[in-house]
Structures are given as C-alpha cells and as structure tokens.
Amino acid sequence: APLELAPGCLWWRGYLDRAAQKALVADIREVLKAAPLFSPLMPRTGKPFSVRMSNCGPLGWVSDESGYRYQPHHPVTGEPWPPFPAALRTAWDELAGAIPAPQACLINWYGPEARMGLHQDQDEQEFSAPVLSLSLGDTAIFRLGGVERRGKTCSIHLASGDALLLSGSSRLAFHGIDRILAGTSTLLSQPGRINLTLRRVHPAR
Ligand code: MD3
Numbered sequence: 087a088p089l090e091l092a093p094g095c096l097w098w099r100g101y102l103d104r105a106a107q108k109a110l111v112a113d114i115r116e117v118l119k120a121a122p123l124f125s126p127l128m129p130r131t132g133k134p135f136s137v138r139m140s141n142c143g144p145l146g147w148v149s150d151e152s153g154y155r156y157q158p159h160h161p162v163t164g165e166p167w168p169p170f171p172a173a174l175r176t177a178w179d180e181l182a183g184a185i186p187a188p189q190a191c192l193i194n195w196y197g198p199e200a201r202m203g204l205h206q207d208q209d210e211q212e213f214s215a216p217v218l219s220l221s222l223g224d225t226a227i228f229r230l231g232g233v234e235r236r237g238k239t240c241s242i243h244l245a246s247g248d249a250l251l252l253s254g255s256s257r258l259a260f261h262g263i264d265r266i267l268a269g270t271s272t273l274l275s276q277p278g279r280i281n282l283t284l285r286r287v288h289p290a291r
C-alpha cells in the first residue's frame with residue numbers, strides 16, 4: 087500500500103522490482119536512440135538546466151528562451167517523439183486509475199551534480215489529472231512543499247523503482263530535487279538518475 091505524504095501525494099516504495107526496472111531502462115535507452123537527450127534552456131536567461139531531458143508519447147515538454155511548452159516533435163531533431171513503452175501505460179493504469187490516457191512522458195536525466203530547483207508544474211491545461219513519477223538509478227533527495235512557495239516543505243529519498251502520484255491539492259505543490267546521492271544504485275551503468283513523469287496535457291473533453 088502507498089504512503090500518503092501529503093493530501094493527494096501517494097508514494098509507492100519499490101513499486102518496480104529489479105527486473106522491471108532493468109526492462110524499463112532498456113525501453114528508455116531505445117527511446118533515447120530515437121529522441122536523444124537535449125539540454126533545455128531557461129526562459130529569458132537562456133541558461134541550460136543541469137538536468138538533460140527527452141520525452142516519449144504524443145507530446146513532449148521543452149524549454150528555450152521563448153518559454154516552456156508541450157510540442158509533438160523533438161526540439162533538435164524535429165522528429166516526432168517515440169511512442170510510450172508499454173510498461174509506462176501499465177504503470178499509469180495501475181496507479182492513476184481509470185482516467186484519460188497520459189499524453190506526455192518527460193524523461194529527466196540527472197548526472198551526479200544535477201539538481202532541480204523548487205517549482206510548480208503549471209504548463210499543462212489539465213490539472214485535475216494526476217502526474218505519475220517513476221525513479222530509476224541513484225537515489226534523489228526530493229523536496230515537497232505546499233501550493234505557496236514560502237510554505238513548509240518535507241524531504242524524502244526517492245529510490246530506484248519508487249513511484250510517486252501527485253493528484254488533488256498536491257498537483258500544484260512546489261517540489262524539486264535537492265541532490266542526487268551518486269553511487270547508491272547499480273541499475274544504470276554510470277552514476278546518475280532517470281526520472282519519468284507521465285502527464286495529461288489537455289483535458290479529455
Ligand atoms: C509534485 N521532476 O519533471 S519527480 C518535473 O525527480 C519534476 O525529476 C522531478 O519535478 C524529478 O517536473 C520530481 C516528482 C514530481 C513530479 C511532478 C510533480 C513531483 C511533483 C508535480 C506536482 C507536484
């Protein structure tokens with residue numbers, strides 16, 4: 087059974103076993119052959135994020151000097167994003183329940199020094215659908231706050247195989263990755279972490 091970290095924030099530790107984690111990493115490596123990791127740039131400053139990214143599914147999240155958005159093609163190759171691996175749809179169906187299909191899966195690649203500052207996910211037009219996150223590789227120190235930037239926060243260690251579902255009042259909570267604990271997992275052939283976030287971008291009807 088999951089742990090409820092905050093209203094609407096459910097945490098399944100070890101949701102994927104080691105074999106399922108390995109199979110999913112193999113799926114993601116195939117996706118990345120077709121849609122290579124790119125370095126998104128921050129709007130306005132044009133500074134690169136320390137996290138590299140790619141996507142699969144009909145839509146993908148991108149960022150550059152003109153802003154954040156979802157688009158159907160890779161910003162560098164111009165190719166459509168590869169389809170979702172079947173395992174991602176299975177995880178969505180099991181954990182998010184009988185709700186409209188996800189439209190985007192953002193793939194975040196963290197090297198040992200990468201981090202992600204406290205932010206809200208507000209680039210979707212559908213906030214009533216949950217976001218589902220799956221973690222692979224090295225453990226991350228994840229921080230979850232409230233819907234206001236200055237509110238209290240709590241931290242958990244997100245380990246390889248963990249799933250986190252954000253719905254209800256947690257959907258617009260501030261969150262970030264303070265740091266990666268390099269060397270805590272042997273899943274990937276190098277130090278680092280992959281985070282997958284499955285999202286609905288547009289309302290279903
Ligand atoms: C809480 N990713 O891609 S995953 C992101 O580990 C993002 O790469 C982090 O924040 C990562 O936007 C955190 C957990 C997560 C994902 C989406 C959320 C937590 C969230 C949306 C709302 C609230």
Ligand code: FE
Pocket residue numbers: 205206207261
């Ligand atoms: Fe986020």
